[in-house]
Each structure stands twice: as structure tokens, then as C-alpha cells.
Amino acid sequence: xxxxxxxxxxxxxxxxxxxxxxxxxxxxxxxxxxxxxxxxxxxxxxxxxxxxxxxxxxxxxxxxxxxxxxxxxxxxxxxxxxxxxxxxxxxxxxxxxxxxxxxxxxxxxxxxxxxxxxxxxxxxxxxxxxxxxxxxxxxxxxxxxxxxxxxxxxxxxxxxxxxxxxxxxxxxxxxxxxxxxxxxxxxxxxxxxxxxxxxxxxxxxxxxxxxxxxxxxxxxxxxxxxxxxxxxxxxxxxxxxxxxxxxxxxxxxxxxxxxxxxxxxxxxxxxxxxxxxxxxxxxxxxxxxxxxxxxxxxxxxxxxxxxxxxxxxxxxxxxxxxxxxxxxxxxxxxxxxxxxxxxxxxx
Ligand code: SF4
Numbered sequence: 001x002x003x004x005x006x007x008x009x010x011x012x013x014x015x016x017x018x019x020x021x022x023x024x025x026x027x028x029x030x031x032x033x034x035x036x037x038x039x040x041x042x043x044x045x046x047x048x049x050x051x052x053x054x055x056x057x058x059x060x061x062x063x064x065x066x067x068x069x070x071x072x073x074x075x076x077x078x079x080x081x082x083x084x085x086x087x088x089x090x091x092x093x094x095x096x097x098x099x100x101x102x103x104x105x106x107x108x109x110x111x112x113x114x115x116x117x118x119x120x121x122x123x124x125x126x127x128x129x130x131x132x133x134x135x136x137x138x139x140x141x142x143x144x145x146x147x148x149x150x151x152x153x154x155x156x157x158x159x160x161x162x163x164x165x166x167x168x169x170x171x172x173x174x175x176x177x178x179x180x181x182x183x184x185x186x187x188x189x190x191x192x193x194x195x196x197x198x199x200x201x202x203x204x205x206x207x208x209x210x211x212x213x214x215x216x217x218x219x220x221x222x223x224x225x226x227x228x229x230x231x232x233x234x235x236x237x238x239x240x241x242x243x244x245x246x247x248x249x250x251x252x253x254x255x256x257x258x259x260x261x262x263x264x265x266x267x268x269x270x271x272x273x274x275x276x277x278x279x280x281x282x283x284x285x286x287x288x289x290x291x292x293x294x295x296x297x298x299x300x301x302x303x304x305x306x307x308x309x310x311x312x313x314x315x316x317x318x319x320x321x322x323x324x325x326x327x328x329x330x331x332x333x334x335x336x337x338x339x340x341x342x343x344x345x346x347x
Contacts, residue, residue, distance in 0.1 A: 007062035008036060008136035022057060032058070037187040040143040042066045067092075067140045072148075079333035080148060086113065086137060090130050093164055094141040096149055096157075097332055106159040107145040109138055111175050112166025117200050119221075119234045121265065123299045124165040132171045138178035142188065160190065163198040163219070167236075169205040176213060192216050198263065203240045206248035214256035219292075220245060222262040224271045225279035233304075246286050253287035261290045266307035266315060277318040284324045291324055295331040306331075 192215035
């Protein structure tokens with residue numbers, strides 16, 4: 001018997017060609033595309049404007065890969081963490097982060113199962129890279145978390161950040177493919193302004209992103225403002241130094257309408273000194289940027305400690321007084337495994 005085709009992996013034109021060869025009328029392709037991406041149905045049986053004969057033909061020839069909820073944890077602060085199982089049993093995570101008074105409902109999605117970058121403070125980095133996620137596996141995280149958001153808060157998700165497991169710029173094609181589906185009128189029609197890609201910093205691909213999709217926002221996980229400290233935490237810095245990243249971000253800033261931010265996890269007596277704040281301010285002089293200082297969510301087996309509130313506040317004050325926009329993000333979901341990779345690692 002002929003091997004079935006993953007229907008969600010097909011580009012629109014490919015789908016049309018396949019359907020045409022199976023004898024479907026031309027207009028059926030749009031109908032089926034809408035079922036798959038606008039209504040996000042994951043069974044041919046639910047495609048109610050197709051005849052039984054058409055639905056049978058579809059399921060004889062194609063399959064629809066799905067992701068399944070495996071575990072869910074809800075924090076007292078409203079943060080919900082999801083562990084999803086992929087068709088091959090691999091586990092990934094997504095997080096729903098509600099900020100009700102601002103009507104902001106953000107989903108943090110994974111772009112890879114595991115990650116190859118081995119940042120020393122991260123639970124996902126300890127897993128190694130298991131595999132890339134497909135366009136639909138990224139897209140479906142949005143759909144499933146959106147359902148939870150609607151039932152829990154009566155609202156659709158307003159923002160998506162690629163800040164879960166994996167380095168999105170190392171699964172570039174599928175991340176961009178998922179963004180194209182998410183922002184399409186044939187899909188959830190999300191504005192690019194509401195989409196943020198968070199990267200550990202791959203200089204070359206940051207420039208490519210500026211050329212290919214200049215409207216998304218970009219968050220650089222900086223975490224240290226000098227190479228020595230950054231390389232100690234993030235081995236990727238050895239081949240993508242801070243100066244090369246600043247050059248790429250200048251390019252991004254010039255060619256893109258997306259906003260740039262620096263993410264900076266504060267570690268006690270490591271990167272939270274006055275000298276670190278000074279170095280950080282220097283890096284902020286190249287282009288408009290917002291700094292988000294993040295409280296560390298401790299991870300089992302990781303030696304770094306979270307900075308005390310006084311040290312974080314003092315650090316942020318120094319940066320702010322130099323004229324840089326800075327926010328402090330208190331860690332969410334402290335009572336659940338909310339740090340990236342913690343829940344997927346717990347099997
Ligand atoms: S912090 Fe991000 S890039 Fe670094 S190991 Fe974890 S998932 Fe990978």
C-alpha cells in the first residue's frame with residue numbers, strides 16, 4: 001500500500017497539485033486548506049462540506065499528524081504549562097502567560113524538541129537536540145493553548161513568543177513557515193507585531209530574518225554584557241560574539257520594523273554587578289532596545305542562583321538612570337515546573 005502523505009507538510013500549491021491528481025475540483029483545495037489552518041480540524045471526518053466519498057479519499061491518501069496534551073500544570077498566578085506529546089512520542093512544552101489587567105495573553109511555544117545549544121542555566125539544554133519541530137507542530141501549540149485561553153479567560157491569545165524549548169533560528173524554515181500560517185488570513189490572522197522570536201544569538205540568521213520577515217520582533221537572550229561571562233553560560237557565544245551580534249542587530253534595526261529587546265536573566269553575584277550594568281548600557285547605545293531583566297526560575301542541577309530583589313532593583317535602577325528602557329519580569333509559575341525544559345525533562 002502507498003505510504004500516506006502528511007497533509008500539513010504540503011505548501012498550498014503542492015496541496016492543490018495532489019488534490020487535482022486525485023480528481024478533486026480546483027475549489028476544494030481552498031476548502032480543505034481552511035479546514036486545516038483556519039478551523040484547525042485534525043480529522044477529515046469533521047470537514048463537513050465535503051462528501052463522504054471525498055473524506056474517505058482524503059484519509060486513504062493523506063494523514064494529519066497531531067500533537068496531544070500529555071500533562072498540564074496550573075500555577076496560582078494563572079500561568080499554565082503544557083507538555084505535549086508528538087506523534088513519535090517526543091515531548092515538548094508550551095506556556096500560557098496571562099496578564100489579565102492588560103488583556104495580554106501570551107503563548108510561549110517550542111521550536112525544537114530539545115536543543116543543541118547547551119546553555120548552562122537551562123533544563124532543555126541538558127536534553128540535547130532530539131529533532132526539529134514541523135510547521136504544524138509549532139502551529140498546533142498555538143491552537144491548543146488558544147483553546148485553553150478561551151475556556152479559562154474567554155479571550156483569544158494576543159501574543160506569541162518563540163521562547164520555549166529550542167533555538168528558533170536553528171529551525172528557521174519551519175519557524176518562518178509557522179509564522180506565515182499564523183499570520184495568514186487563511187489561519188488565525190495574527191499580526192506580526194504580536195510575534196516575537198527569541199534567540200540565543202546566531203548572527204548570520206538574524207540578518208537573514210531582517211531580510212525575510214522584517215515585521216516580527218526579536219528578543220536576544222543576552223544574559224551577560226561581556227564575552228567572557230556570556231561564553232561561560234552560553235557556548236554559542238564563542239562563535240557568535242557580542243560584537244558580531246550587535247552588528248547583526250544594527251542591520252535588523254535598519255531593515256526591519258520589528259522591535260528589539262534584550263533578555264537578561266539576573267544571576268546572583270555573577271552578572272548583576274554595577275560593572276555589568278555599565279557594559280549593558282553601552283550595548284544599548286547602538287539601536288533602540290528595551291531590556292527585560294528576568295528573575296531566574298531555579299532549575300534542578302543548575303548551580304546559578306537567582307539575584308536577590310535588592311540586587312535586581314539596584315541593577316535595573318543603574319540601567320534606567322542611564323536612559324535605557326528597562327523592565328523587571330518577576331518569574332511566573334514558581335509553584336510549577338515553569339522554567340523552560342523542566343516539565344519535558346521530568347518523565
Ligand atoms: S536557553 Fe534556549 S538556546 Fe539555550 S539551551 Fe535552553 S532552549 Fe537552547
